[in-house]
Amino acid sequence: MTIAAEFIGVSQSFGDFLAVDNLDLKIEEGKLTTLLGPSGCGKTTTLRMLAGYGTPTKGRITIGGKDATRLPPEKRNLGMVFQSYALFPHMTVAENVAYGLKIRKVSEPERSRRVMESLDLVGLAHLAKRRPKALSGGQQQRVALARAIAIRPALLLLDEPLSNLDARLRVQMRSEIRRIQAETSLSVVLVTHDQDEALEMSDTMVLMREGTIMQQGAPEQVFPAPANRFVAEFLGYENFIDDPRRGLLTVRPEHLRVAASETEPAVASAGLRLPATITSSAYRGVDLVITTAVLNAAGEEIPLVSTVRRDSLAADFMGHNRGDKVTVYTRDVDLVALPG
Amino acid sequence: MKGRPLIGTFAVLGYIIMIVPILFVVAIAFTDSQTLSFPLRGFTLRWFGEAASYTPFTSALLSSLGLAVLSTALALAIGIPVTLAIQRGKIPGKSLVEGLFLSPLVVPELVVGLALYQQVMVGLNQTALVALVIGHTVILLPYAVRVTGASLALADPFVEEAARGLGASPFKTFLTVTLPLLRPGIFSAALLSFITSFNNVPMSLLLQSRNFHTLPITMLDYIQQSYDPMIAAMSTLLLAGTVVIAIVAERTVGFAKIFGGINK
Structure with missing residues (x-):
């Protein structure tokens, strides 16, 4: 693997605030790397230092x-x-x-050619003569992409590029950016706080918190095996159960099933099977979101969340009332053990 | 205005109160009578001719123009770097600096004028012109700083970083990005400063000398001695000039932007 850029023991502080703390990170050539985390985790500071x-x-x-390290941005x-x-x-x-291109003194015919090539890549060649003010947010964003690509950069850096777009366009632009990345074979670093975006777009995702890396790897490695509670929570694991034998276990709401009676179903012993009481349920179209309470080993009541897919649109909303005694269970493969 | 009859009425009343007296002055400029009186008698353009050939007015006009150009240039020369420092610089106490440069708006001009009279004209033995240029420059600084900055304040704060990232040196970035963004602001600040200096009375009144009079002061002197429509004709000419400048400012930048970008 070729390295496009590397951080070696990098820290940055603003006054007393340590924004990035002793960061080691390799950005792989020709791949899309996302820096993912909540606001204040140091992802934007990291990107800005790279730029x-x-x-x-x-x-x-x-x-x-x-x-x-000390090179000005223009170099x-x-x-x-x-x-x-x-x-x-x-x-x-x-x-x-x-x-x-003008700054780089690219001469005229070549310059126009590359401008049109970049605008073609983002599908905006027909708007070349417009002013930015006359464009929609999505179009402005494509212009910004074209402008960055036109200089044939060593890396393409994207700071929350989709956060100002409306929901539908945002999803559309994910695959658009992937396509552009594939066509140009650029090394891309993308900063985002949206885990869906990171999962869909990344070759490598880097989860950050308080200026340090919590976990990194391909989405398909990270998602099923979060390394700690922070990563698990950030990726949408909502249920955390302390098991005296197996330590801290987590399971996604989609994988935590709810059975109406306390007797069924039979689950292999490696899985999870707990008596529970429904505390609330919410209708969400295709899904029902059911919150239950179980008693943990210490005898404390802890909340668990299940999203239950309704079999069909006609399926009833019955059998899930507050106070109902149920069994929550999950398969062994859907159970993730967290260290510590 | 629809659905708000009270506000609408007040607005119309306000316009009437502001504009009607001016219309009287303009009308009297055309009267064929020896005094500033109403109703009008006949129609003549001769007061315009007399105003244009009255030497105290013409020489005072030149003085006023020169003073306005000079103090506007100086105010911009000081104001533009200050604006840049406030808008883009990494300096501590930005609001303090801005406050300092806006303070001439609230300090009575007569006080500044008196200080300049004592220190510059009497103390340093300088001419009235020197004291007036300094005085007017001080009055114009708030406009130079505030109006110039308005267009920059509305711009995306990251455009300069974007230019640097695309390969432009700090100087090149200033020339190709910052300055073009600043240009409309500089233009409207210049127009506004020019008008403000040109119409100024209190400062000019205090710092006048036997050989240097501004036009408003000369007109004030004239009106104390004679009472004929020539003064109305001169006022009408001034009004016309000011309106032309205001229209140019509105067409190029827009008043909303000049006065703090209320509509953006």
């Missing part, structure tokens, strides 16, 4: 194997897409995309 908009207080950053040849897009309002779409 040169912030200098580490400790450690080194290399880009393409060369030290870039890094990275394509950055800002959350607000940061298009130049006094230039047309084409002039925005041409900006980095």
Whole structure:
């Protein structure tokens, strides 16, 4: 594996606040890496240090194997897409995309060719003469992408690129960015707080919290095997059960089933089977969200959440009333043991 | 205005109170009579001719124009870097700096004028022109700082970073991104400063000398001695000039932006 960029023991603090804490991270060439975490986890600070908009207080950053720790942004040849897009309002779409090429003194016929090539890639060639103000949010974002790609950057950096788009467009742009990444074979670093986005788009996802990496790996490695409670919670595991024998167990609401009677069903001993009382249930179209209470080993009541898929649209909402005695259970394969 | 009859009525009343007296002055400028009186008698353009050939007015006009141009240029030369520092700089106490440069709006001009008279004209033995340029520049600084910054304040704060990321040096970024964003603000600040200096009375009144009079002061002197429609004609000419500048400002930048970007 070739390394496009690397953080070596990087820290950055703002006053007393340690935003990034002794970070070691390799960004793989030609892959899409997401930095994922809640706000304040240091993901944007990390991206900005890579782009040169912030200098580490400790450690080194290399880009393409060369030290870039103190290199100003204009010497890094990275394509950055800002959350607000940061298009130049006094230039047309084409002039925005041409900006980095002009700075690089790319001569005229070649410059126009590359501007149109980049705009074609994002499907906006027909709007080249417009001003950014005359475009929709989604179109502005594509211009920002085209502008960043046109300079043929060593890495493409995306800071929450989809967060200002409406829900439908956001989902559409995920595959769009993946397609662009595949067509250009660019190394991409994407910052997001949306785990669905990260799961769908990443080759590698890096989960961060308070300036340190909690877990990293391919989505299909990380998702079924969260390394700790923080990662599990962030990825949507909602049920945490202390088992005296097996330690802290977690199970997703989708995998925690609810059986109407206390006798059924028979589950292999490795799974989980607990008597419970329904505390609330909510109708959510295709799913029912059922909250139950179980007693843990210490005799304390803890809440568990199940989302139960209704078999058909005609299925009844019956059998799930507050106070009902039920059995919650899950298969062994859906049970994740967390260390500590 | 629909559905809010009270506010609408007040607005119309306000316009009437502001505009009607001005219309009287304009009307009297055309009267064929020896005094500033109503109703009008006949129609003549001769007061315009007399105003244009009255030497105290023409020389005072030149003085006023020169003073306005000079103090506007100085205020912008100081104001633009200050705006940049406030909007984009990483300096501590930004609001303190901004407050300092906006303070001439609230400090009585007569106080500043008196100080300049004592310190600059008497103390340093400088001419009235020097004291006036300093005084007007101080009055214009709030406009230069505030209006210039308005267009920059509305812009995406990351555009400069974007330019750097695309390969532009800090200087190149300033030339190709910051300055173009600043341009409409500079333009409207210049127009507004020019008008403010040109119409100023209190400061100019205190700092006048025998050989340097601004136009408003000369007109004030004139009206104390004679009472003929020539002064109305001169006022009408001034009004026309101001309206032209205001229209240019509105067309290029828009008043909403000039006065703090209320509508954006």
